[in-house]
Amino acid sequence: MPAAEQYLKPEVIRNVARLDLRARFIVEGFLSGLHASPFHGFSVEFSEHRRYSHGDDPKDLDWLVYAKTDRYFIKKYQAETNITGYLLLDLSESMGYTFRQQLSKFEYSVSLAAALAYMMIRQQDPVGLVTFDRNLQTILKARSRRSQLANILAVLAKAKPTGETDVAAALKRFAPMVRHKSLLMVFSDLLVDPEPVLQALRMIRYAGHDIILFHVLDEAEVSFPFTGSVLLRDPETAEEMKLDASGMRQDYLDAVAALRDQYKSEAALAGIDYVPLDTSMRFDTALIEYLSQRKARF
Numbered sequence: 107m108p109a110a111e112q113y114l115k116p117e118v119i120r121n122v123a124r125l126d127l128r129a130r131f132i133v134e135g136f137l138s139g140l141h142a143s144p145f146h147g148f149s150v151e152f153s154e155h156r157r158y159s160h161g162d163d164p165k166d167l168d169w170l171v172y173a174k175t176d177r178y179f180i181k182k183y184q185a186e187t188n189i190t191g192y193l194l195l196d197l198s199e200s201m202g203y204t205f206r207q208q209l210s211k212f213e214y215s216v217s218l219a220a221a222l223a224y225m226m227i228r229q230q231d232p233v234g235l236v237t238f239d240r241n242l243q244t245i246l247k248a249r250s251r252r253s254q255l256a257n258i259l260a261v262l263a264k265a266k267p268t269g270e271t272d273v274a275a276a277l278k279r280f281a282p283m284v285r286h287k288s289l290l291m292v293f294s295d296l297l298v299d300p301e302p303v304l305q306a307l308r309m310i311r312y313a314g315h316d317i318i319l320f321h322v323l324d325e326a327e328v329s330f331p332f333t334g335s336v337l338l339r340d341p342e343t344a345e346e347m348k349l350d351a352s353g354m355r356q357d358y359l360d361a362v363a364a365l366r367d368q369y370k371s372e373a374a375l376a377g378i379d380y381v382p383l384d385t386s387m388r389f390d391t392a393l394i395e396y397l398s399q400r401k402a403r404f
Contacts, residue, residue: 196294198271205326238276274302
């Protein structure tokens with residue numbers, strides 16, 4: 107059996123068939139590796155504490171944490187620590203693409219969403235799930251009970267990437283359904299016109315919600331390893347184009363970089379966390395982003 111941290115690698119986790127085990131192994135691998143990350147000394151259990159400051163009641167000091175860290179921490183009340191999260195998953199057919207027959211963009215996103223749901227339920231954080239294409243397909247309201255994880259995993263396990271998508275329209279339809287300030291985590295390859303998507307994200311941010319935008323591309327879509335004459339096919343429109351890969355490689359790479367830069371700069375201006383990912387990347391990149399967002403709230 108691989109060491110815990112090995113499960114952060116997509117090429118390892120793809121060999122685990124059951125989604126519940128994927129989620130657990132990813133999270134356990136992540137937690138076992140935190141000591142080597144920028145979160146040295148931080149773990150999920152300590153996210154329920156904050157540093158002691160002048161004016162705090164000494165009766166609230168957690169002496170067990172003091173014994174472990176030699177620092178004073180206050181145990182926060184549950185109302186202070188809960189963060190409500192929603193996982194929003196793009197079902198577009200393009201998400202099913204994979205070049206090397208490793209994890210597709212969709213499988214990578216599902217594995218990551220499952221791990222985040224596992225982590226949030228573990229912390230008693232309410233978490234919900236939304237799947238969408240041109241319309242909202244499945245909506246699970248945020249819950250923190252243990253049975254919620256099974257509900258989320260059941261939907262994720264059955265979900266399939268099919269048809270066209272309208273990311274902006276789906277976000278605009280869902281936003282009014284979220285009444286309390288929440289953290290929305292969006293998983294998409296964003297292979298659509300970026301301006302309507304950015305407009306929808308800015309609207310959600312203006313309403314007071316926090317957003318993590320996980321931009322998931324295939325490894326080949328980022329590196330463009332093709333040579334010679336290739337036939338490219340749009341999985342959603344079925345349009346085909348034959349071209350000289352070597353001749354257009356640099357133009358393609360420049361276009362991908364420009365798209366990512368546009369999302370990065372516009373997201374930063376709106377206070378949105380933008381996380382560019384590809385299917386070769388370890389899962390801890392995204393999980394650290396979630397913990398950063400959670401710590402920043404308290």
